[in-house]
Amino acid sequence: MRYSQMFIPTVKEVPSDAEIISHKLMIRAGLIRKVASGTYTYLPLGWRSLRKTIEIVREEINKSGAQEILVPSLQPLELWERTGRSVDYGPTIFSFEDRHGKGNVLSPTAEEVVTYLAAGEIKSYKQLPVNFYQISAKFRDEFRPRFGPVRSREFIMKDAYSFDANLQGLDKSYKKMYDAYCRIFKRCGLEYVIVQAEVGEMGGSGSHQFTIPCESGEDTIVYTEDGSYAANLERAAVDPLPKQKTEDRRQKTEEVHTPNIGSIEAVCSFLKTQPEQMIKTLIYSTEGETLTAIIRGDHDVNEEKLRLAIGGKHIELADEKTIEKVTGAKVGFAGPMGLENKVSKMIIDHAVAAMAVGVTGANKTDYHVKNVIPGRDFPLEGENTYHGLPARDTTARMAVVRIADIRYATEGDTHNGKKLLFKKGIEVGQVFKLGTKYSEKLGAKFLDETGQEKPCIMGCYGIGINRILASAIEISNDDNGIIWPISIAPFEVLVTAVNQDEPEVAKTAENIYQKLLNSGIDVLLDDRDLRGGVKFKDADLIGIPIRVTVGKKSVAQGNVEIKLRTESRGQTVSIEKAADETIELVNSLKEKLKV
Ligand code: ATP
Ligand code: MG
Numbered sequence: 228m229r230y231s232q233m234f235i236p237t238v239k240e241v242p243s244d245a246e247i248i249s250h251k252l253m254i255r256a257g258l259i260r261k262v263a264s265g266t267y268t269y270l271p272l273g274w275r276s277l278r279k280t281i282e283i284v285r286e287e288i289n290k291s292g293a294q295e296i297l298v299p300s301l302q303p304l305e306l307w308e309r310t311g312r313s314v315d316y317g318p319t320i321f322s323f324e325d326r327h328g329k330g331n332v333l334s335p336t337a338e339e340v341v342t343y344l345a346a347g348e349i350k351s352y353k354q355l356p357v358n359f360y361q362i363s364a365k366f367r368d369e370f371r372p373r374f375g376p377v378r379s380r381e382f383i384m385k386d387a388y389s390f391d392a393n394l395q396g397l398d399k400s401y402k403k404m405y406d407a408y409c410r411i412f413k414r415c416g417l418e419y420v421i422v423q424a425e426v427g428e429m430g431g432s433g434s435h436q437f438t439i440p441c442e443s444g445e446d447t448i449v450y451t452e453d454g455s456y457a458a459n460l461e462r463a464a465v466d467p468l469p470k471q472k473t474e475d476r477r478q479k480t481e482e483v484h485t486p487n488i489g490s491i492e493a494v495c496s497f498l499k500t501q502p503e504q505m506i507k508t509l510i511y512s513t514e515g516e517t518l519t520a521i522i523r524g525d526h527d528v529n530e531e532k533l534r535l536a537i538g539g540k541h542i543e544l545a546d547e548k549t550i551e552k553v554t555g556a557k558v559g560f561a562g563p564m565g566l567e568n569k570v571s572k573m574i575i576d577h578a579v580a581a582m583a584v585g586v587t588g589a590n591k592t593d594y595h596v597k598n599v600i601p602g603r604d605f606p607l608e609g610e611n612t613y614h615g616l617p618a619r620d621t622t623a624r625m626a627v628v629r630i631a632d633i634r635y636a637t638e639g640d641t642h643n644g645k646k647l648l649f650k651k652g653i654e655v656g657q658v659f660k661l662g663t664k665y666s667e668k669l670g671a672k673f674l675d676e677t678g679q680e681k682p683c684i685m686g687c688y689g690i691g692i693n694r695i696l697a698s699a700i701e702i703s704n705d706d707n708g709i710i711w712p713i714s715i716a717p718f719e720v721l722v723t724a725v726n727q728d729e730p731e732v733a734k735t736a737e738n739i740y741q742k743l744l745n746s747g748i749d750v751l752l753d754d755r756d757l758r759g760g761v762k763f764k765d766a767d768l769i770g771i772p773i774r775v776t777v778g779k780k781s782v783a784q785g786n787v788e789i790k791l792r793t794e795s796r797g798q799t800v801s802i803e804k805a806a807d808e809t810i811e812l813v814n815s816l817k818e819k820l821k822v
Contacts, residue, residue: 489559
């Protein structure tokens with residue numbers, strides 16, 4: 228391609244909503260333009276890179292044995308109602324009524340539709356295993372679309388769905404996808420970290436995320452230095468803390484007046500205590516019941532862990548009215564004492580169970596309680612019992628009381644005795660062992676060898692194509708622009724004719740360009756009638772990995788310069804050898820990304 232005939236609108240200025248470097252550079256290098264919040268047009272350079280990424284993904288997923296299909300993005304709401312995800316997916320799902328009053332969904336993912344396909348087609352174990360995948364637009368009404376293609380409302384996803392006859396089969400299908408993902412990210416030039424992840428509203432039994440470590444990432448990777456453990460923050464399990472030495476257990480609890488002082492910070496400064504000496508009480512609603520989570524003042528409840536601690540039920544923070552009804556006090560004064568008779572479940576974090584003594588809300592507006600001893604003043608475990616004895620009031624219904632890990636890991640926590648470290652990352656892909664949630668609800672069943680009907684065992688596997696591009700730029704750039712990995716660069720080589728108006732220069736550049744083209748190199752010729760300085764600036768900005776510079780002076784000496792985008796100086800080679808040397812360099816860069 229010739230630069231003079233390509234639409235590459237590079238710009239200096241970026242809109243103020245471009246917060247991270249990849250978003251800024253994608254606009255500046257003329258890869259994308261915004262249409263509206265979270266929707267982008269991919270311009271010729273951007274689309275070339277995106278297509279190359281798609282092709283790598285397609286090749287590797289094909290190698291794994293999965294088969295490409297295309298399901299509609301416009302899907303009947305009814306299928307989503309049958310799995311319950313029209314509700315569970317929450318407001319992120321785009322749904323609307325058509326002119327006939329039928330509900331529709333713009334696909335955020337496609338478990339329902341692909342399982343519906345399997346339900347109609349799969350009859351026998353002989354058709355299993357099978358893995359269907361597609362590469363198509365997905366739609367999510369993200370609460371906060373931002374960071375350009377990293378979190379947009381329409382994006383391209385590779386999504387695959389495996390169907391197996393048994394759990395061993397699922398393990399194999401899962402491993403094939405997991406391995407394909409490793410190959411894909413390596414080929415895309417991305418250094419990735421694989422972390423254990425939670426399954427969330429997907430449902431299922433196990434999951435891994437593929438994450439690109441970088442400062443702007445919205446995910447937190449929690450890991451141990453020796454690499455023996457890596458999980459995302461939603462999942463990262465922490466060791467119980469050592470039990471604090473018990474202070475004087477004879478000290479009685481003491482109510483203190485704390486007028487209008489409800490927040491942890493306010494109580495701490497008023498009572499001259501520290502957040503880690505406070506016991507926080509949160510009230511949740513879960514399927515018509517109330518649940519209370521008890522954690523230390525300086526910790527945060529991990530709702531995914533809390534959800535799993537009560538058997539995977541849907542939970543949400545209770546509204547003000549419920550909180551007031553349960554605690555008998557205004558919001559801000561809840562405490563664990565006596566709540567075991569008022570809620571149906573009470574889950575206490577390990578860190579609270581390890582406390583010797585703490586301060587907590589008094590379940591009485593404007594009051595807190597000091598000298599509260601966990602296990603003495605409120606139970607740490609039990610079911611219709613109190614301190615191992617029958618409930619004092621036998622008519623009162625006691626909560627199920629349990630200690631569990633229900634908080635986010637923090638600095639200083641350990642896992643299996645090893646210190647946990649934290650870093651930020653962008654999730655580019657995720658694999659899930661789904662089990663039978665979707666196949667049961669949508670009737671994807673098969674007859675096994677003995678003629679018995681069984682639900683297919685499923686896995687699902689997603690990769691965000693646009694995020695691959697954005698994170699490649701995020702981790703590889705400098706003050707002048709993008710530094711593409713060769714595999715997903717819009718072009719492999721840029722031939723820059725510094726003085727296009729000099730016939731010798733133009734001719735030499737053209738010859739090298741033609742030779743490269745004929746050798747199958749993806750090459751762009753900068754043949755614009757512009758100053759060299761402008762061309763070099765654009766070259767650095769759009770980040771093509773290899774530049775062949777053809778200038779008046781060097782051509783007069785029979786030479787050109789070959790330079791890598793990663794290096795500040797190039798090397799001089801003779802005009803005759805230029806094309807061959809460039810091809811060798813292309814091959815050596817490609818070699819590094821081979822799998
Ligand atoms: P996140 O937690 O970042 O919202 P997710 O876990 O909901 O993502 P999945 O349902 O696992 O996403 O989708 C598979 C892949 O699709 C993700 O790994 C990610 O690469 C990509 N993806 C998800 N949401 C978006 C989005 N809003 N914009 C661009 N890519 C996305
Ligand atoms: Mg995910």
